[in-house]
Amino acid sequence: MFSSRRKAALVAAAAGLVLLAPVQAGLAAEPTDTSAQDRAVYTVPNTDSASRTEINRSGAEVLGVTKDQVASVEATAAEAEQLRARGFQLTEQTKVADALQRRNGAQPKAPGDFPPGDEAYHNYDEMVAELDKTVADHPDIAAKVSAGKSFEGRDIPVLKISDNVATDEDEPEVLFDCNQHAREHLTTEMCLHIAQRFTDNYSDPAVKESVDNREIWIIPSVNPDGSSYDVESGQYQGWRKNRQDQGTDVNRNWGFMWGCCGGASDDPADETYRGTEAWSSPEAAAMRDFINSRVVGGTQQIKAAVDFHTYSELVLWPFGHTSDQVTEGMTQQEYDRFARVGTEMADTNGYTPQQSSELYVTDGDSLDWMWGQHKILAFTFEMYPSNGGGLDGFYPPGDVIERETARNDAAVDILLREAGA
CATH class of the missing domain: 3.40.630.10 (Zn peptidases)
Structure with a gap:
């Protein structure tokens, strides 16, 4: 990527190009992060468009799909049980909180930056x-x-x-x-x-x-x-x-x-x-x-x-x-x-x-x-x-x-x- 990463930037004006009017931010409550609360990642085999759409409509989320149509799905325990009741075969792989903890490592990076090992990413x-x-x-x-x-x-x-x-x-x-x-x-x-x-x-x-x-x-x-x-x-x-x-x-x-x-x-x-x-x-x-x-x-x-x-x-x-x-x-x-x-x-x-x-x-x-x-x-x-x-x-x-x-x-x-x- 860019060889000059993390160096101070030189600012250049874009002559002849007009900045669009900003969209004003409204005042609202701080968002609530519930992504790791009572949530786990499951695999679901033999999916197709219709079944993946049904999974998403249940409140669970299809995270990705392999070439052999195995879906990774994030869901609460209740959502998982509802999907099983509809005939889906869900196999739990990991709790969301555990997955994030493993990916983040033991020592967090400085606030505002990527975890250790991922410094090549740009904040x-x-x-x-x-x-x-x-x-x-x-x-x-x-x-x-x-x-x-x-x-x-x-x-x-x-x-x-x-x-x-x-x-x-x-x-x-x-x-x-x-x-x-x-x-x-x-x-x-x-x-x-x-x-x-x-x-x-x-x-x-x-x-x-x-x-x-x-x-x-x-x-x-x-x-x-x-x-x-x-x-x-x-x-x-x-x-x-x-x-x-x-x-x-x-x-x-x-x-x-x-x-x-x-x-x-x-x-x-x-x-x-x-x-x-x-x-x-x-x-x-x-x-x-x-x-x-x-x-x-x-x-x-x-x-x-x-x-x-x-x-x-x-x-x-x-x-x-x-x-x-x-x-x-x-x-x-x-x-x-x-x-x-x-x-x-x-x-x-x-x-x-x-x-x-x-x-x-x-x-x-x-x-x-x-x-x-x-x-x-x-x-x-x-x-x-x-x-x-x-x-x-x-x-x-x-x-x-x-x-x-x-x-x-x-x-x-x-x-x-x-x-x-």
């Missing part, structure tokens, strides 16, 4: 410093703007990379965003890797071709409050949502088909809580406003996007709210293009390509909104690992970062190419 301040240094080192091709503010008032920074970065050129735009879910820290590293690759390697002819003919937008942390909370004690908390009241699942709060189809929860205590209404989370609203701002002359300039998550090693495409391939808002020709590009990308990184709802039904997510609202060729990547792992799957060791981010280089290149098709 919020380090992530911002890396973006600032990228701009300082490459002012002709990189600029930092803002998508708005999080619930707790943190900036949601956006890096733009283009050959004439201060000019809004008539070029296809591509968006890469990461870390909608707090504990998915590997995704922030994915976005930082893309930023480093397309700036430090600008002398590479293939990189230069992309930078000169595209406008690349990178958002390394959509959910900076949740991500910061997950490590602020020096130990992982297993936290997924934002920090608004009991927490909202930012990726169930987007406005397209919000709450339509049983793909999110209306219980504030659940991990997939969709919020009080569409766009009630400041983070989702900030993303909406940023993407809407790229409509120029009535045309959406962002042509393609990837929303990075962990884990299960999947390439997903719309729709998530329905298992139908061809439906309102999706023609056969459009679906076939998603399947073609998704499969081509998966062939380069070894992920499994599939429609989003094949994992489980979701609604109010960014993938469906980007396509349903703006016809952006939008994909979700579920990153490493693929083999389950329960809560540990969200916290791969720092020594895999370089390998698992570079693993997506060819897929990123394919999407940049496809944006101009």
Whole structure:
């Protein structure tokens, strides 16, 4: 990753680029972390989309799925018994609290930082410093703007990379965003890797071709409050949502088909809580406003996007709210293009390509909104690992970062190419 990590950042102004108006944080009670209270991780064999959707609707949460369809599921004892009564075969693997204790180790790191052994990960301040240094080192091709503010008032920074970065050129735009879910820290590293690759390697002819003919937008942390909370004690908390009241699942709060189809929860205590209404989370609203701002002359300039998550090693495409391939808002020709590009990308990184709802039904997510609202060729990547792992799957060791981010280089290149098709 970046060789200058933890050094003081040099701040460079992005001339000609306007900061969006911040979303004001409201006053609310401190969120309650109930993730480790009476909860355990179970394995469930022989699952499919319908059964995984049913598990999520019960209040339990599917954490990940192996290639042979064994699901890792987090549930309370009561939820587990209810699922068993419905015929599911749950085998307890570990208590959530025990899993976190083992992953955190005996000695916590300094508050606000990652546990020992994971120093290669960037906390919020380090992530911002890396973006600032990228701009300082490459002012002709990189600029930092803002998508708005999080619930707790943190900036949601956006890096733009283009050959004439201060000019809004008539070029296809591509968006890469990461870390909608707090504990998915590997995704922030994915976005930082893309930023480093397309700036430090600008002398590479293939990189230069992309930078000169595209406008690349990178958002390394959509959910900076949740991500910061997950490590602020020096130990992982297993936290997924934002920090608004009991927490909202930012990726169930987007406005397209919000709450339509049983793909999110209306219980504030659940991990997939969709919020009080569409766009009630400041983070989702900030993303909406940023993407809407790229409509120029009535045309959406962002042509393609990837929303990075962990884990299960999947390439997903719309729709998530329905298992139908061809439906309102999706023609056969459009679906076939998603399947073609998704499969081509998966062939380069070894992920499994599939429609989003094949994992489980979701609604109010960014993938469906980007396509349903703006016809952006939008994909979700579920990153490493693929083999389950329960809560540990969200916290791969720092020594895999370089390998698992570079693993997506060819897929990123394919999407940049496809944006101009």
